[in-house]
Amino acid sequence: MIFLIAIIPALCWGINPLLVGKINGHSENEMFGMGIGDGLIALIFWLFSQPTVTISGVTFGLAMISGAAWAIGQLGQYISYRLLGVSKTMPISTALQLVGTSLIGVLMFGEWGSSNQKILGLLAIMLIVAGSALSAGTSDGRKKGFSCYLPLLMTTIGYWIYSCIPKLVKVDALQLFLPQMLGILIVAVGWAIYHQPTVYRDKQSWQNTLPGILYGIAAFMYILSARSIGVTNAYIIGQLSVVISTLSGLFFLHERTGQQSIVSVATGLLFIFMGCVTTALI
Numbered sequence: 001m002i003f004l005i006a007i008i009p010a011l012c013w014g015i016n017p018l019l020v021g022k023i024n025g026h027s028e029n030e031m032f033g034m035g036i037g038d039g040l041i042a043l044i045f046w047l048f049s050q051p052t053v054t055i056s057g058v059t060f061g062l063a064m065i066s067g068a069a070w071a072i073g074q075l076g077q078y079i080s081y082r083l084l085g086v087s088k089t090m091p092i093s094t095a096l097q098l099v100g101t102s103l104i105g106v107l108m109f110g111e112w113g114s115s116n117q118k119i120l121g122l123l124a125i126m127l128i129v130a131g132s133a134l135s136a137g138t139s140d141g142r143k144k145g146f147s148c149y150l151p152l153l154m155t156t157i158g159y160w161i162y163s164c165i166p167k168l169v170k171v172d173a174l175q176l177f178l179p180q181m182l183g184i185l186i187v188a189v190g191w192a193i194y195h196q197p198t199v200y201r202d203k204q205s206w207q208n209t210l211p212g213i214l215y216g217i218a219a220f221m222y223i224l225s226a227r228s229i230g231v232t233n234a235y236i237i238g239q240l241s242v243v244i245s246t247l248s249g250l251f252f253l254h255e256r257t258g259q260q261s262i263v264s265v266a267t268g269l270l271f272i273f274m275g276c277v278t279t280a281l282i
Helices: 002-023 027-049 057-084 086-109 115-135 144-169 171-195 205-208 211-227 231-238 241-251 263-282
Strands: none
Touching: 002 057, 002 086, 002 231, 002 241, 027 057, 027 171, 027 205, 027 211, 057 086, 057 144, 057 171, 086 115, 086 144, 086 231, 086 241, 086 263, 115 241, 115 263, 144 211, 144 231, 171 211, 205 211, 211 231, 231 241, 231 263, 241 263
């Protein structure tokens, strides 16, 4: 059952680039819709669960920081979709996130404690990084300058922060979830309105609430799985989203492979899947 919970974020995160690409708005529209959608999901879960509030102000603030950091990471992905394409952004983002979250889980939280677990974990990381490298470069065959990669490189730290904070606080997942989504709501909507004050008038802004709702569901399920199987395992399983998003970029958003053959892409995705399965078995 816990593996099913852990796989839901991968499905939601994988589908979202396709939805965002089909809506075809701007980064401001996407951030606005994401913030509203996440906030709506948080409110629904909170109203239906009605938990007793027991978290401290410090814990509430840390959870908000976690959500705000995630919004920063997602902004980098939205920008990179246009600069690099979905099918190139997602494999690279996966590898970057993996390195950070793995180091955090192992060094800070003592995960993969035994020698065998460390060997299997290292093997999983190698498979996923190799798979991401093989799958990348599938957008249009044109070389990209380093500046095109900067938004993704600079904002990935947001995902690292988001992934580790739930392990720092020992509270009920739902109590942590609402302040996280508030952090996303404030940063995402605030950034969108700051850069485009009339963003709320755009049709694409409200259409992007659907991806935002799916992100909210994924975030809630991620919290549950991270507390059960570890932040590193939960996050790596979530990176199966790269399989869905890369294929959707190629076949539904019509991003071409350029000189890289489809065999290389398929092999890379297979490596990623094998790495995620290996991690789940640790």
